[in-house]
Amino acid sequence: MAKDICEIKSLREDVIEEVYKEMLDNEAYENTANLFKLLGDYNRLRIINALKINELCVCELSILLDMSQSSISHQLRILRDHNIVKSRKENKKVFYSLNNSNIFKLIQKGIELE
Template sequence: MTESELHAAGGELCSEHHHHADAIESLQQKLPDEDALMDLADTFRVFGDTTRVKIISALLTGPLCVCDITDALGVSQSAVSHQLRILRSHRLVKYRREGRLVYYTLDDEHISSIIRAGLDHVLERRGEHHENE
């Protein structure tokens, strides 16, 4: 790569190609398998919808019935139900029925950690802090 090509690429590339066999072998042993990486990418795609992120963020506070999620977010019940189905199918939320009410919670603490870490990252870049600190 020429110096001008390196500059055009933002200086983010090596100007020479070196093969570091030990580092490559170590990395290849530590990388998750392809199926796990595909599942992870699929999970992160679910976080790509603002309504789903709002629902998950609301559930950080604890169990909520569908009506409360709908009212709190100002989203139609059919839209919330649709998004909850997607979240359930990816095992991000779970529910329990109490009579005629259905309460949703986050599936496990990992989901909470992912959302909190992501929110902390975004707010830190903006110079803000998360309320739950």
């Protein structure tokens, strides 16, 4: 029998109940997992980092990150759909910025764990 499996079935019901009360609902776990999937993309992380420093348009991000404008636009659309970035139009340019600076704090924590 494997060493990481209980050999006898003896439940501590009080402990199970205590932990159960403290756990989040399934939707919270699903939303958090989706957020981490969203942040699991190299280019999206670079875009978020650049936008943490300053508001930028697609053409500026394209030069800065050495990516095509269509690739940048695609990633920005995903980030905008998840409320990570916001946009504002000025004449014929659209500028992007972080919608919530807390997202970068989360990324920074991930960097610190390395």
